[in-house]
Amino acid sequence: MMKFERYEWIAIAIMISLFIFVGFIQGWSVSLVILNMCIISAIMTMGVNISWGYAGVINFGVMGFLAMGGLAAVIVSYPPIREAWQVGGTGLGISLILLAMLVFAVMYINKVVTKKSSKYWINSIIIILGIIIIRHFYLNATANIEDVNPALAGFLGGLGLPIIFSWFVGGLFAAGVAFVIGKVALGLRSDYLAIVTLGISEIVVSVLKHEEWLSRGVKNVIGLKRPVPYEIDLQNADWFINLVTYLNSSKLNNVIDINDRQQLLNNLIIDGSGIFVKLSYAILFLIVMLIIFYFANKAQLSPWGRMMRAIRDNETAANAMGKDVVKQHLIIFVIGAAIVGVAGAMLVTLDGLFTPSGYRPLRFTFIIWIMVIVGGSGNNLGAIFGGFVIWFAWIEAAPLTTFIINQLTLGLEPTNALKVHLLDSVPYFRYLFMGLILLLILRYRPKGIIPERVRHS
């Protein structure tokens, strides 16, 4: 097991005390909501950190992999819509088979035809012809599916399994997409790769947004089943009422009047059920985070991790030592994306709904990168720390800004135009904070708050 340095213990203590602080100031419910998102952010950050920090492979497609994870949550947990399968299943199946045939045909041509110019011509002709044929089946099938009860369904639905399986499946989905992207783009220089992955993640999201038969598109999927109990069930469960009574027995005993006591107990149960649900989420997420953290560290310390560092620090030398750089880049890109996909599925699980139009690069790609840079690339604890601190700052920026603006404009009338305008634009100050944090860290602590440890082994 790894040992932490002293400053790393300080970082852990800071993270824990932040939540205790918020718990006392703004209430435990708020604190737990932030904590849950912090854990998910930390997992995303670890995913990016594995490809960027270990091997120097840039991944700006975070948003796309998160969306794939979200899609997995829908496909795994939503009950299947049989009618839609009946009207469109065959058509979709045929187009899928045709698509596979097309891919194999292109691969075959690439192998057989050696002359470069004629290869491109034959390929493009076959692809265009194939697309025309596939479209015929595909459009019919999707139109039929989308006509099935469009107000409530209009898509294929899912498998109806417990949503917790989707965390694994989300990783697989994201890994699959990452494999294709990696095959296509990993040979590029790092800044090209950044732009290409960013672009492809936009394509992934726009497909999810507009292919309604698959993901319901902009109509969103709501009401996904939770892996934890519902508040209303808890409030009627005997064991939960007993638990709350037991935990608050001293408080309850102080109240003499029986009606008041019942009233207090009811309030406590309602508050308690909300906290219990969030706490269960937090425990589930924490388990996943710790598992990933454990294996990420193991991998980093293993010979494989050493090889990755060698590739990152000097690609040519690693190549000369007989390491297959291209293959290892692909592997680490896929692993990183898979972890991001897991986080994506968890995010949808927490929200209970899937909104493809909510995936925006600013929020889901660039913020994650700020977390990686601020936390310290190449250090998993740093990644977790970055995820926690930046998400915390992102949420708490608004109250803080309101406070600062009120202090600065104390002398002004409440109706003063400047003051009103500033208070109206409080939500936008968080972007300012994020940008400033990133710039300051890159300037004065370019290796991050918890930098990668230098290993001499």
Place this chain on the structure above:
Amino acid sequence: MIDFLNSLVVLLNFIIIPGLSYGSQLALGALGVTFVYAILRFANFAHGEIMSFGAMITILFTWFFQSQNIGLGIFPTALLALPIGIIATIILCIISDKFVFQYYRHQKSVPVVLAMVSIGVMFVVNAIIRIIIGTETIKFSDGQKFIMKAKQFKLMTGLNEGLALKSSQVITIFLTIILLSFTFWFLQKTKTGKSMRAFSDNEDLALLSGINPDRVVFITWMIVGVLACVAGTLYGLDKSYKPIIYLNLVLPVFASAIVGGIGNPFGAVVGGYVIAFSEIMITYAYKKFFVYILPGPLEPSGLVQLLSTDYKFAVSFTILVIVLLIRPSGIFKGRVL
């Protein structure tokens, strides 16, 4: 014959004119990205926000002029405010260079770090824009909106199809021609332009022959400021100004620069038009066109649309990926200014 003319008008109205104006906006943006890439050697993610900033300043002064009843008659007032916007954008570029980029340039940081830094700048500028002007959609074009309306054209020519020509489109194309010819003249003929090309081609050799790097960088940011502000304002004038749009615009702009061959100004311009036309041509429904041009029995029943318009943005990235796979240096060989 009439049918043929009608079909031509359809193409002109729905593909060629919108493509030319959108392509011009992309070309100007891509030219700015390419300049930064060629001289300062990094991918500037903040470029979209710089464009947005220029457009915002222009809008603020347009409002000011409108409130003072100063206008240009049939031309939009924004043209009057544009020079002020350009100056403000140049100042923004210079400030961001002095306080942010310069340090990393002197440190000789790798391009990826500079790209990260530009993301920080992007966040800051983005926040400033939202704090000042909010996130609402703003329409600020005034003056005469159409040079020719569809109805007018129909009356004039007796054709079935109308041809609408917005003044913003004409202004876009006109301004683009002026700016592009000026930029290329500057690069080819003036001493400063030549020194910039030398600097881009081989930095060490350029320094050795006595070219002042600070001056080159300063001039570069000035050109980038002009191009970005004009591109941003024209885009806002043509569609409408919305701060969030410019973040999405940065990807087609990058795509244009890379498709044309990044670092190559001529390529950036061509790339802009390639991206714009392919976005429009692939998502346009050709039914009307074929109805005119084909004889009756062959008329198509469907929309004859390759991809639905939802995928407009995806088209540019797909082209980007295809170009990078087949010809990584772009259509014209990149990396020379």
